[in-house]
Amino acid sequence: MAQIEVTIRLLTLGQLLLLALICLRAWNRGLITRLAFLLSLGVGSYLILSSPDIPVGPDTLVFPVILFFADVAPYLIWAFALALFQDRQTIPLLFAAIFLGAGAIDWSITMFIGPQSAQPFHVVHRIVALVAIGHAVYVALKGLKDDLSEQRRRFRSIFTVLIAFQTTAVLTTELIFGFEGVARLLTLINVTAIFALTTGFNLSMLSLRDELFPEALSPKPQTDKLPPQDRHLQKQLDVFMSDGGYRRTGLTISALSEALDVPEHRLRKLINRHLGYRNFSSFLNKFRIEEAQQLLKDEAQAHIPILTIAMDLGYASIGPFNRAFKDLTGQTPSEFRQNGEASILEK
Numbered sequence: 392m393a394q395i396e397v398t399i400r401l402l403t404l405g406q407l408l409l410l411a412l413i414c415l416r417a418w419n420r421g422l423i424t425r426l427a428f429l430l431s432l433g434v435g436s437y438l439i440l441s442s443p444d445i446p447v448g449p450d451t452l453v454f455p456v457i458l459f460f461a462d463v464a465p466y467l468i469w470a471f472a473l474a475l476f477q478d479r480q481t482i483p484l485l486f487a488a489i490f491l492g493a494g495a496i497d498w499s500i501t502m503f504i505g506p507q508s509a510q511p512f513h514v515v516h517r518i519v520a521l522v523a524i525g526h527a528v529y530v531a532l533k534g535l536k537d538d539l540s541e542q543r544r545r546f547r548s549i550f551t552v553l554i555a556f557q558t559t560a561v562l563t564t565e566l567i568f569g570f571e572g573v574a575r576l577l578t579l580i581n582v583t584a585i586f587a588l589t590t591g592f593n594l595s596m597l598s599l600r601d602e603l604f605p606e607a608l609s610p611k612p613q614t615d616k617l618p619p620q621d622r623h624l625q626k627q628l629d630v631f632m633s634d635g636g637y638r639r640t641g642l643t644i645s646a647l648s649e650a651l652d653v654p655e656h657r658l659r660k661l662i663n664r665h666l667g668y669r670n671f672s673s674f675l676n677k678f679r680i681e682e683a684q685q686l687l688k689d690e691a692q693a694h695i696p697i698l699t700i701a702m703d704l705g706y707a708s709i710g711p712f713n714r715a716f717k718d719l720t721g722q723t724p725s726e727f728r729q730n731g732e733a734s735i736l737e738k
Contacts, residue, residue, distance in 0.1 A: 396579045397444045403586040406593055407435040422482075426471040433464030438585065441578070455502060463494040465520035465558055472527035472551055475543075476534055486526070493519040517562045524562070528555045536643065537670045539663035541656065546595055550588075557584050621661055627651050628661070637678040638705045644671045676715040679704040683716060687728040697724045 414428035436457040439445050447454055469490060470482050497516035531551045538544045561581055617625065631651060636642070644662075648655040668674040686692045686700050701712035701724075716724050 392576070392579060393444055396582055397442070399579075399582050399586050400438050400442055400445070403438055403582070403589050404435050406586075406589045407431045407438075410589075410593055411435075422474045423471070426467060426474055429460075430464070430467040430471050433460045433467045434585065434589070436460035437464050438582070455498075458501060459494075459498045462498045462516065463491060465562065466490040466494055466523050468554060468558060469523040469527045472530055472555075476531055476538070476547055476551075486523075490519065490523050514566060517566050521559060521562050524555050524558050528552060531555070534670065536645070537672050539644070539659045539668060539671055539674075541659060550591055550595060553591075554588055557581075557588060560584075617661075617665055621657070621665065624651070624653055624657060624661055625665070627653070628658075632678055637675050638703065640702075640705045640707055642675060642705060647671075672715075675705070676719060679706070679712075680716055680719045683712070683724065684720070684727065687724060693728070697728070700724075 408431075411428050411431040414424050414431065417424045418428070436459075439447050440457055440461045447457060466487075470487065473482055493516050497512050500512045528551075531547050535544060535548055538547060564577060564581075628651065631647070636647075636650065639646070644659060645655055648658045651658065662668050662671065662674050666674070668677075683700055683704055686695070687697075692700075697712075698709050701709050704712070706712040706715075713723055716722070716727070720727060722730065
């Protein structure tokens, strides 16, 4: 059994090395690629460190580096999920500081105080890691319906969740059985699962590289390549939006497909591949924020509260409106209105 386990570990490490090399070659394609590179180092370090048969002890030169990447591997999964599945390829700095801080503290105590004294901190570290993985699952599932890319939706709903469950199982097992007393059979099952997930991830990289690691946050519009049936659909969509359909509160891609009487997958493909939007909310925000700018500039509308404007444009609350407005304009609605008033006074 030990020989089988070592063989699977080595095969997995080989795949992770391939993934790291692919990501290095595509390093300039953005945050997602860089996080995938770091994640491959994290998973690889965990496979080395958790093996009783691979001789990398505390006295070896590479041990501190391997220990660090193994400690932060769950947080790299979290960061990768947020960068891949959110509109903005950014990571919340506060959460990143908390999560990476937990990993760094666990690493420091293990290195400078000793593994035995660090056991209570290992428990805290695993609990924080479980919180991070839970948040990654939440992010993946929250935006599932809003995601316009069919390939990324499948990746989001199946592969990432499987990774999260695998990581959760590992962390939970370590909390229950300790960090060095896990039975060989459970270790073999764990390593086999990681091998399967790594294989699936690499296959996804090959077939969905442009979807998972885009050159830009949004795909380039391809309006000149529209087939005739999609040109008709785009005209329908343009009419719906010009008539103010985007103001409907709670409008979803499913509701829009019903309103236009077209299959949802065709509408997703049109907005994603041909119009250049990753998520349906980004598509809606373009129309809503453009009108909001006009309303906030209008002197006749100066007495209308910003909340009222947001609600009239289809937002259920002020928070999403403020975030969308700042993402697209670089200012909050209040700042935008004040700046508009200032420019009028200067004239």
